[in-house]
Amino acid sequence: MPQPIPQDAPWAAEDSVGLVEPRTLSFDTALELECGRTLSSYELVYETYGTLNDDASNAVLICHALSGHHHAAGYHSEDDKRPGWWDTCIGPGKVIDTNRFFVVSLNNLGGCHGSTGPASINSDTGQPWGPDFPMMTVKDWVNSQARLADVLGISRWAAVIGGSMGGMQALQWSIDYPDRLSHAVVIAAAPKLSAQNIAFNEVARQSILTDPNFHGGRYYLHDTYPRQGLILARMVGHITYLSDDAMRMKFGRDLRAGRFHFGFDVEFQVESYLRHQGEVFSRNFDANTYLLMTKALDYFDPAREFDNSLETALAKPECKFLVMSFTSDWRFAPERSREIVNGLVHAGRDVSYAEIDTPKGHDAFLLDIPEYTKLFGAYMHRVANEVENGVNPVEAGNHA
Amino acid sequence: MRDDLQLISDWIPADASLLDLGCGDGTLLAHLKQHKQIRGYGLEINQDNLAACFEKGVNVLEQDLDEGLGNFQNHRFDYVVMTQALQAVLRPDQILNEMLRVGREAIITFPNFGHWRVRAYLGLKGRMPVSSALPYEWYNTPNIHLCTVQDFETHCRKSNIRILERQVINRHHRSGLLARLWPNLFGEIAIYRVTV
Numbered sequence: 001m002p003q004p005i006p007q008d009a010p011w012a013a014e015d016s017v018g019l020v021e022p023r024t025l026s027f028d029t030a031l032e033l034e035c036g037r038t039l040s041s042y043e044l045v046y047e048t049y050g051t052l053n054d055d056a057s058n059a060v061l062i063c064h065a066l067s068g069h070h071h072a073a074g075y076h077s078e079d080d081k082r083p084g085w086w087d088t089c090i091g092p093g094k095v096i097d098t099n100r101f102f103v104v105s106l107n108n109l110g111g112c113h114g115s116t117g118p119a120s121i122n123s124d125t126g127q128p129w130g131p132d133f134p135m136m137t138v139k140d141w142v143n144s145q146a147r148l149a150d151v152l153g154i155s156r157w158a159a160v161i162g163g164s165m166g167g168m169q170a171l172q173w174s175i176d177y178p179d180r181l182s183h184a185v186v187i188a189a190a191p192k193l194s195a196q197n198i199a200f201n202e203v204a205r206q207s208i209l210t211d212p213n214f215h216g217g218r219y220y221l222h223d224t225y226p227r228q229g230l231i232l233a234r235m236v237g238h239i240t241y242l243s244d245d246a247m248r249m250k251f252g253r254d255l256r257a258g259r260f261h262f263g264f265d266v267e268f269q270v271e272s273y274l275r276h277q278g279e280v281f282s283r284n285f286d287a288n289t290y291l292l293m294t295k296a297l298d299y300f301d302p303a304r305e306f307d308n309s310l311e312t313a314l315a316k317p318e319c320k321f322l323v324m325s326f327t328s329d330w331r332f333a334p335e336r337s338r339e340i341v342n343g344l345v346h347a348g349r350d351v352s353y354a355e356i357d358t359p360k361g362h363d364a365f366l367l368d369i370p371e372y373t374k375l376f377g378a379y380m381h382r383v384a385n386e387v388e389n390g391v392n393p394v395e396a397g398n399h400a
Numbered sequence: 401m402r403d404d405l406q407l408i409s410d411w412i413p414a415d416a417s418l419l420d421l422g423c424g425d426g427t428l429l430a431h432l433k434q435h436k437q438i439r440g441y442g443l444e445i446n447q448d449n450l451a452a453c454f455e456k457g458v459n460v461l462e463q464d465l466d467e468g469l470g471n472f473q474n475h476r477f478d479y480v481v482m483t484q485a486l487q488a489v490l491r492p493d494q495i496l497n498e499m500l501r502v503g504r505e506a507i508i509t510f511p512n513f514g515h516w517r518v519r520a521y522l523g524l525k526g527r528m529p530v531s532s533a534l535p536y537e538w539y540n541t542p543n544i545h546l547c548t549v550q551d552f553e554t555h556c557r558k559s560n561i562r563i564l565e566r567q568v569i570n571r572h573h574r575s576g577l578l579a580r581l582w583p584n585l586f587g588e589i590a591i592y593r594v595t596v
Contacts, residue, residue: 322454341461342471345441353461354450371447378454386457 010083011075015091017049017098020074020084022114025151031109031144034299037134041123044148045114046070046106049090050098052153058387059154060096061145061181062086062105063162063169066237066293067285069113072105073098088368095377096161100384104152109144110136110292118288119220129288131217136292138165138300142172146180158387159183159380163365164332165293168300171340174317175302183383185322185376188329188365190336191310191343192301197331200240201294204233208287217288226287231278233290238277243328243361310343320350322379324365324372327355331362352379401427403573404509404589408481411507411565411593412436416478419443419503421465421495422485425452433458440477466490472502479505484589486510487543493555500561500596509591512568514548514584532571533588549584556594565593 011018024045030038047070052059062072064085073090075083089095090103107115110133118133149157160170160181167189174184190197208214211229219225242250251270266272306312321344325337334355344351356372358364364372385391401409405428412418414436420429423442426449432438442460444450453460463471465482466489480503486492487510499506511533512518521529528538536543547555549568556563568579568587578586 338471345461345471345476346473348439350459351441351461352450352454352459353463355462374447375451375454378451382455382457 009078011078011080015093016083016087017074017091019078020047020049020071020076022047022070022076024114025148027144027147027151029147031140031147033134033140034137035135039109039116039134042109042116042144043114043120044106044109044116044144046104046148047072047074047084048105048152049073049103050101052102053387056102056154057156057158057390058100058102058384059149059152059157060101060103061149061157061160061173062090062096062103063141063145063160063166063173064105064108065162065164065166066297067234067281067290068166069111070105070107070115071113073103086366088366089373089376095373095380097380097384100388101158101380104148104154106145106148108136108141108293110289110296112286112289117286118217118292119286128218128220130220131288133288133292135299136296138168138172138296139176141169141296142176145169145173146177149180155180157181159185159383161185161187162189163187164189164362165297165300168297172300172302174319174321175313176316178316178318181319182386183320183322184317185324185379186337186340187324187376188326188332188337188362189323189340190332191303191339193298194336198298200236201298203236205291205294207232207236208291211287214287217291219287225282227282230282230285230287230290231275234278234281234285235274238274240331241361241363243330243359245328245359246361246363249359310339311346314340314343314347314349317344317347317349321352322376323351323353324376325353325355326360326362326364326372327357328359329362329364401431404483404569404591405431407567407569407591408483408507408509409436412438412479414438416440417476419469419472419477419480421469421480421482421499422488423449423453423458423460424483425449426456426458426460428481428483429453429458429460430456465495468494469498469502474501475504477503479503479507481507483507483509484511487546489545492545492547493559496555496561497559500594505564505593505595507591507593509589510547510552511543512549512584512587512590513546514550515588516585517588519585549587549590552590552592556592561594561596563592563594567591 022045026043028041030040071084072086073084092099107113110117118129122129160173162170167186170184170186208229211226213224214226215222254269302313303310323337323341325334341353354375416438418438418440420442429442443463480499489495518529568583569575569589571588
């Protein structure tokens, strides 16, 4: 007899995609990479939510950010405490409504959650790739995602959606495969990293590279990993994901024990929080992947191929755009999103832009903020309507 | 659709490009997109209006008019439209100049503060006018730069702005004989098409 489902089980909630299972696809056609090297074969791990319709027109691709992966929504088991990283937005009746969309979410190449990456075994050597894994770029990821779409029978995405580094992938999609997406949703992103952004990434990398347990990236062979380096990298990264106000509200100058200890152990709550975040991250994330992903961010600059003209690059897309930013985000501030918007307006593309007023900083894109949910939801509602009414917005409308 | 929006849409030829300042829920843009294949963007700051535009599928950018139009190039649009917002911006003169920089022509509507009812309200009651066209009290009104038909036309003359077309309508959005003869006294809403 089947066990009754406990009513308060989060995976059984009406607006949850429920229990989900990752799948893996193997690719044997060599992938040419921007760095000049090729990956002769590779695997991509992905999840899907919702049902693909008969003409495969309701598919939406979710691109993940720096520390993200394929598990964007739902639960892996009944005991799973935490849902996927974007469960606030993906589910039945949610912003990305799985009653209407077929959602695909993958772990990018070079990742450490199942897709081929530095910790995978290099078949040429029988050893983990480690530092020999080729450097990936946003462009390479988009190419690999296009191959995934081919296998899944999706010739055109209703939307490609991402926040932060995921937004950059959505932007790259619109430039590299203009006829394969109807909408690009670019959230809390930038058209390229600033010197300050690269500087923070470099601090994160140096903390990993100089950890004595890094062993030139071959720590797998020494049965260890650069734990301290990863913790530091995540701590500095995490500071940039929160705003000054968010930190003040969350921690202020609260002391863990209520008084000064005049030492270097954890005293302030914010120290405790950062150390905890770093600690958890270091156990679940591969150091070589972190290095690779931050480099991919640094390299991202779609205008570079077009004489450094963002306007020229943005003349390529045919899709419609939704760009969103958050007022207190200082990692990729609203000004950076407006650079994208202005480039799109200049190029005459269809674009809408919203600047969400929130103190939550860069991480806001992952949160359920009423104004954000409402506007993002309104836009996705329209995308779903277009799919269901058979409107091809690119062919139907001319450019602005 | 509001009659003033209908009037404006009659003035705009097919296939034009357009920027709608304070585009509200996107009614004008959606109408023009559907019936005249215009290409354009709205600017708006109200959240409900942004959501309505998103749903309608019109391009809308969250942008405060008081921060200027510096992100748009010269003559990027055929028309720049601003309905019922001139009186609510910090510097109507500057926004007008900006409209005529980014657009070849500008279309502007505003409530006429010279209408006899407004004059009577102030003149006889001695109080700041409240009406259907001006529904706010003096302390909470967003209308901080009200002007009359005559004020506007004087400003245009001084600033070398050419008035190409004028329509003055009453609160029923009709253009009666009186309003045509004495627009500054009998027009409640003024609609202008101007250029430099």
